[in-house]
Amino acid sequence: MSLRAQFAIAGGALMLTAMVLGGLYITHTATQKSIESRAASTGLLVSRMLDPYVDELSAAGALASDDRGSLDALLGSQHLSARFPHLDIWDRDGTIVYSRSDNIMGLSFASSAALRAAFAGEFSARLTDLAASEHRMRGFKEQFLEIYIPLRDSVSGEIVAVAEIHEITDELDAKIAFIQRQVWIVLAFSTLLLMGSLYGIVAHGTRTIALQHERLQRQLGELRLAHREIEQLNQRVQKASRQFARNNERMLRQVGADLHDGPAQLVALAAMKVGRITELEPEDQRTEATRMKSLLDEALTDIRAISKGLMLPEIQDMQIEAVVRRAVSLHELRTGTAVQYEFSGESGVLPAALNVCVFRFVQEGLTNAFWHADGRDQTVVCHVGEGEVAVSVSDGGGLGRTPQRVDGGLGLGAMRDRVESLGGTLEIGRMPDGGARVSIVLPIAGGQDE
Secondary structure, eight states: OHHHHHHHHHHHHHHHHHHHHHHHHHHHHHHHHHHHHHHHHHHHHHHHHHHHHHHHHHHSSSOOOOHHHHHEEESHHHHHHOOOOOEEEEETTOOOOOOSSSGGOOOBBBOOOHHHHHHHOOOHHHHHHEEEEHHHHHOSOOEEEEEEEEEEEETTTOOEEEEEEEEHHHHHHHHHHHHHHHHHHHHHHHHHHHHHHOOOOOHHHHHHHHHHHHHHHHHHHHHHHHHHHHHHHHHHHHHHHHHHHHHHHHHHHHHHHHHHHIIHHHHHHHHHHHHGGGOOOOHHHHHHHHHHHHHHHHHHHHHHHHHHHHHSOTTTTHHHHHHHHHHHHHHHHHOOOEEEEEEOOOOOOOOHHHHHHHHHHHHHHHHHHHHHTTTTTEEEEEEETEEEEEEEESSSSSSTTOOOOOTTHHHHHHHHHHHHTTEEEEEEEEEOOOOOEOOOOEEEESSSSS
């Protein structure tokens, strides 16, 4: 269940229970206060009405026949009889010394708590107990409001009797019903308003939590996707590093083989001839020395050729524009072909690893263009900006056909590994005129030392 549904059920049940309990307590209290207020006003009225008869009752212990007749006439008036149908006067012995019901006058009955409280000087009121003996004798079928009023002697102030007046409750019932109705309406409206306000707050909070949960799920998905991409990039970098290491190892083996099979053999042959030169005639010594020099010159030429492919110009501290221009100039000088060169952006000194990578890329790209496109329409474009360096080499056709050259060069495959090891990308594509283009993009931060 949603949080809103849980709150609606649990909160509704709790608030309904609180409303019912509060309503019962308030209506009960209001009813009691209404009865007490009614008893006080009725008691004051009846007390003043009976004051003329209290002194005689205190002196004689009973009312004279004239006083009873006068009191009967007073209570029998239409106004009073419609409101107070019955009046009983009790003495301290629990005997009814006056009653509008002749069949109980002069009889004694058990004292009630309300009667004892009245003899103690308190006004008290209650609804008629239809099970009381005096009421069963009179055959009461409906309840009245019984009000017990202490009657005091005007001289001594002593309570000499208690008047029990029975008041018809129609007016009081209407008043109590009106109060109860108002109480329940106010409570119901307040509970509904409170419940609606709290439900609105909970609903808003639920929507906020749902939106935050959805946002967190989306962010979690993005983080997982980014994590997978990072893992893939790490794998590519590791693969490129391993491949780069293998290429370096292969290049070292190739250099070793070239040195062993070329210059080393020539130097060894020259060394053998040195050991025999002293045994020859002077004329033969000069001839043999000429041959040894020729062998050593040939070995030196091979060593220089091998070293030419290994050694780079002093490019580590050069600006990137100069690095690219140097690679282009060396290619033009070596091959005798023309290269169109364009540079844009901010030229500056990049990390040494980037300078070497860019130099090798331009060198490899132009060499491939010379080998596979006969040096036609060779173009180098370099742009530096927005935290990266982009270089492209294009030709009149055939640049990216062969990943490994026939001259023993490592080719574009090794160049891709070198570029990816620095966090860059290498792409090979076709030009609209049928030519080929290879380009790299390197992040400048990728060449920084860790």
